[in-house]
Amino acid sequence: xxxxxxxxxxxxxxxxxxxxxxxxxxxxxxxxxxxxxxxxxxxxxxxxxxxxxxxxxxxxxxxxxxxxxxxxxxxxxxxxxxxxxxxxxxxxxxxxxxxxxxxxxxxxxxxxxxxxxxxxxxxxxxxxxxxxxxxxxxxxxxxxxxxxxxxxxxxxxxxxxxxxxxxxxxxxxxxxxxxxxxxxxxxxxxxxxxxxxxxxxxxxxxxxxxxxxxxxxxxxxxxxxxxxxxxxxxxxxxxxxxxxxxxxxxxxxxxxxxxxxxxxxxxxxxxxxxxxxxxxxxxxxxxxxxxxxxxxxxxxxxxxxxxxxxxxxxxxxxxxxxxxxxxxxxxxxxxxxxxxxxxxxxxxxxxxxxxxxxxxxxxxxxxxxxxxxxxxxxxxxxxxxxxxxxxxxxxxxxxxxxxxxxxxxxxxxxx
Amino acid sequence: xxxxxxxxxxxxxxxxxxxxxxxxxxxxxxxxxxxxxxxxxxxxxxxxxxxxxxxxxxxxxxxxxxxxxxxxxxxxxxxxxxxxxxxxxxxxxxxxxxxxxxxxxxxxxxxxxxxxxxxxxxxxxxxxxxxxxxxxxxxxxxxxxxxxxxxxxxxxxxxxxxxxxxxxxxxxxxxxxxxxxxxxxxxxxxxxxxxxxxxxxxxxxxxxxxxxxxxxxxxxxxxxxxxxxxxxxxxxxxxxxxxxxxxxxxxxxxxxxxxxxxxxxxxxxxxxxxxxxxxxxxxxxxxxxxxxxxxxxxxxxxxxxxxxxxxxxxxxxxxxxxxxx
Numbered sequence: 001x002x003x004x005x006x007x008x009x010x011x012x013x014x015x016x017x018x019x020x021x022x023x024x025x026x027x028x029x030x031x032x033x034x035x036x037x038x039x040x041x042x043x044x045x046x047x048x049x050x051x052x053x054x055x056x057x058x059x060x061x062x063x064x065x066x067x068x069x070x071x072x073x074x075x076x077x078x079x080x081x082x083x084x085x086x087x088x089x090x091x092x093x094x095x096x097x098x099x100x101x102x103x104x105x106x107x108x109x110x111x112x113x114x115x116x117x118x119x120x121x122x123x124x125x126x127x128x129x130x131x132x133x134x135x136x137x138x139x140x141x142x143x144x145x146x147x148x149x150x151x152x153x154x155x156x157x158x159x160x161x162x163x164x165x166x167x168x169x170x171x172x173x174x175x176x177x178x179x180x181x182x183x184x185x186x187x188x189x190x191x192x193x194x195x196x197x198x199x200x201x202x203x204x205x206x207x208x209x210x211x212x213x214x215x216x217x218x219x220x221x222x223x224x225x226x227x228x229x230x231x232x233x234x235x236x237x238x239x240x241x242x243x244x245x246x247x248x249x250x251x252x253x254x255x256x257x258x259x260x261x262x263x264x265x266x267x268x269x270x271x272x273x274x275x276x277x278x279x280x281x282x283x284x285x286x287x288x289x290x291x292x293x294x295x296x297x298x299x300x301x302x303x304x305x306x307x308x309x310x311x312x313x314x315x316x317x318x319x320x321x322x323x324x325x326x327x328x329x330x331x332x333x334x335x336x337x338x339x340x341x342x343x344x345x346x347x348x349x350x351x352x353x354x355x356x357x358x359x360x361x362x363x364x365x366x367x368x369x370x371x372x373x374x375x376x377x378x379x380x381x382x383x384x385x386x387x388x389x390x391x392x393x394x395x396x397x398x399x400x401x402x403x404x405x406x407x408x409x410x411x412x413x414x415x
Numbered sequence: 416x417x418x419x420x421x422x423x424x425x426x427x428x429x430x431x432x433x434x435x436x437x438x439x440x441x442x443x444x445x446x447x448x449x450x451x452x453x454x455x456x457x458x459x460x461x462x463x464x465x466x467x468x469x470x471x472x473x474x475x476x477x478x479x480x481x482x483x484x485x486x487x488x489x490x491x492x493x494x495x496x497x498x499x500x501x502x503x504x505x506x507x508x509x510x511x512x513x514x515x516x517x518x519x520x521x522x523x524x525x526x527x528x529x530x531x532x533x534x535x536x537x538x539x540x541x542x543x544x545x546x547x548x549x550x551x552x553x554x555x556x557x558x559x560x561x562x563x564x565x566x567x568x569x570x571x572x573x574x575x576x577x578x579x580x581x582x583x584x585x586x587x588x589x590x591x592x593x594x595x596x597x598x599x600x601x602x603x604x605x606x607x608x609x610x611x612x613x614x615x616x617x618x619x620x621x622x623x624x625x626x627x628x629x630x631x632x633x634x635x636x637x638x639x640x641x642x643x644x645x646x647x648x649x650x651x652x653x654x655x656x657x658x659x660x661x662x663x664x665x666x667x668x669x670x671x672x673x674x675x676x677x678x679x680x681x682x683x684x685x686x687x688x689x690x691x692x693x694x695x696x697x698x699x700x701x702x703x704x705x706x707x708x709x710x711x712x713x714x715x716x717x718x719x720x721x722x723x724x725x726x727x728x729x730x731x732x733x734x735x736x737x738x739x740x
Contacts, residue, residue, distance in 0.1 A: 119484075146521070147519040147520075148519055148520060149521070151520075151523045152520065152523060152524060158487070159516075159519055159524070163511045163512070166507070166508065166511065166512055168480075169476065169479075169480025169481050169483065169484065169508065170480060170481075170483045170484040170487065170512070171484060172480070172481050172484060173481030173482055173483055173484020173486075173487075173488075174484035174487055175484070176481060176484065176485055176488075177484065177485045177487075177488025177490055178488065179466075180440075180466050180488075180490070181488070195484075207476060207504075208476055208477075208480055208507075208508070211472070211474040211477035212477065212480070212481075214472050214474060214477065215471070215472060215474070215477050372517060372518050372521045372522045373517065373518050373556055373557055374517060374557070374559070374581045375517060375522065375525050375527075375581050376579065376580060376581055378559075378609075378656035379656065380656045381656075
């Protein structure tokens with residue numbers, strides 16, 4: 001038995017080979033000693049033996065990049081706040097909030113190259129932003145007018161996936177396709193591609209996620225498993241999902257895992273970039289556990305006061321991902337008031353665009369639901385559509401004709 | 416022209432599809448070196464390589480889930496589920512992802528995928544190796560479901576399913592794999608994939624079936640002929656969508672219909688066919704549509720499966736009941 005087991009934690013299974021440390025002690029609340037951090041909550045830069053931010057960049061370029069992160073995070077938070085408000089006003093049926101996870105998403109999202117591909121959950125609004133998906137398009141699913149209206153292949157950003165963990169297999173399969181296309185390990189930065197599967201701590205319990213790990217390891221697929229451990233799967237704490245820090249699971253599957261401060265955009269960027277590079281280079285999958293906290297509710301229908309302490313939330317408020325970047329930039333004279341104001345103005349503009357755009361979204365028409373079930377329409381569905389259209393025609397003339405097949409009117413007559 | 420069993424014809428069809436389109440991949444458990452437990456993929460990995468004929472880890476959800484990703488990348492995965500009873504771990508990926516992605520994305524994410532499932536009983540296997548889950552998939556919008564019954568259809572239908580742009584559940588009657596041989600004419604023009612076919616013409620009663628029961632139904636029609644009953648047998652071939660044209664034409668002429676399948680009778684394909692026939696040709700019917708199927712029990716131990724499975728006598732009994740009206 002090795003003697004250098006981390007102290008102050010319960011050791012389990014010590015008579016049965018490798019020693020495991022049990023998570024969730026008080027020191028775990030802050031991520032434990034393994035946490036990769038490059039920017040402290042107080043806005044101080046740190047060095048790390050394995051990961052660094054800004055290598056190869058001039059001081060100006062580095063500051064520019066960090067200001068970009070700041071802007072991304074502020075705008076992402078604005079999307080989240082605005083969408084939450086739209087839900088409160090009845091414009092959205094539900095919204096899945098990302099408050100507190102901005103750094104995890106922007107750091108990882110900005111590490112991507114154009115040819116990389118993302119398979120998100122339903123909370124990756126910040127990653128969508130990085131991929132260039134119009135934030136208005138994210139709202140459609142939550143408003144109930146579509147089920148994801150963006151073209152995944154336009155921005156290499158898959159549709160939001162609600163069945164927990166299912167997308168990790170899609171990501172792995174896509175990565176297997178990348179391998180077969182010879183787009184791994186060629187050394188051509190324009191060609192080599194990686195795939196990122198986003199998921200959460202709750203999903204880590206799903207069979208699909210574990211199967212994805214096995215497939216990815218077995219085929220050495222160029223995929224990064226990016227887990228935002230936000231500590232809560234609706235009401236269930238991370239302790240219900242795992243007895244060990246999640247990143248340590250990777251080793252059991254045969255690939256490296258790393259825990260990064262998910263509220264530190266610089267560390268998240270650096271770690272993700274390294275993991276992506278491994279993947280593109282043909283070195284296979286990596287598990288990145290972005291250790292963060294869901295500051296908001298699971299969704300707008302959730303009430304976290306029923307299951308967690310406000311003192312926990314207060315504790316994590318001090319680790320705010322945006323605040324620490326702002327402190328760093330301001331204290332070091334890398335951001336002036338004009339820049340901060342311009343970002344705020346941009347956020348205002350974005351908010352207004354979302355409000356107006358959301359309200360203007362047309363409802364889908366019932367007769368349209370028949371059309372895209374298949375690539376090749378069946379006679380059965382065509383007949384059901386025609387039958388329902390005929391049924392609508394039996395209503396009074398002032399309603400009949402509304403929304404018939406081919407008609408332009410947006411609202412159905414038979415409601 | 417070559418004489419082949421169903422197993423060989425499927426193998427030949429898969430080989431042809433892989434030759435025709437480099438994007439076609441085969442994946443599943445033991446499909447590589449072993450050639451599949453039924454040898455349907457025999458020799459394909461040797462000829463097309465491990466990148467195109469992929470031995471997967473033992474995880475059905477993983478097979479289908481990664482196939483979704485491969486399809487999104489532009490490949491056409493042909494997944495083998497080793498036995499019908501092992502499809503359920505993949506059921507979530509099939510129903511929630513494969514079946515819905517085209518709809519959810521409004522056509523931006525096509526799912527050209529074939530999921531091959533050896534189905535049905537009669538091989539003396541242990542539990543979970545003899546099931547008929549077709550209704551579960553036919554009930555799922557977004558999937559197409561077909562069943563072949565003979566070597567000629569096996570050869571053509573597998574190629575057509577692979578070339579089709581929607582996900583196809585492809586059911587293969589495992590007890591027919593090595594049973595009969597038939598001439599395959601590779602130069603012939605096949606029937607469309609989603610078309611039912613009259614396989615024996617008749618005047619007095621329409622017998623509808625698919626997969627392993629087609630052979631039983633043809634034998635039943637032969638037996639009935641000795642009693643001067645002329646039975647028309649239709650091999651449905653496609654279960655979703657149903658091709659009701661030939662079915663309704665036939666029943667309007669005969670006035671009597673029986674649906675025979677191995678699957679549990681309750682809410683099976685027979686129930687849907689009975690409902691549609693009743694809706695469409697109520698005034699032509701001389702008797703209610705009768706279902707002959709497996710009992711509503713789990714598939715039984717092998718030593719009683721021959722009694723559990725509908726056979727010629729049970730079909731003939733249904734014929735008698737129909738004519739008794």
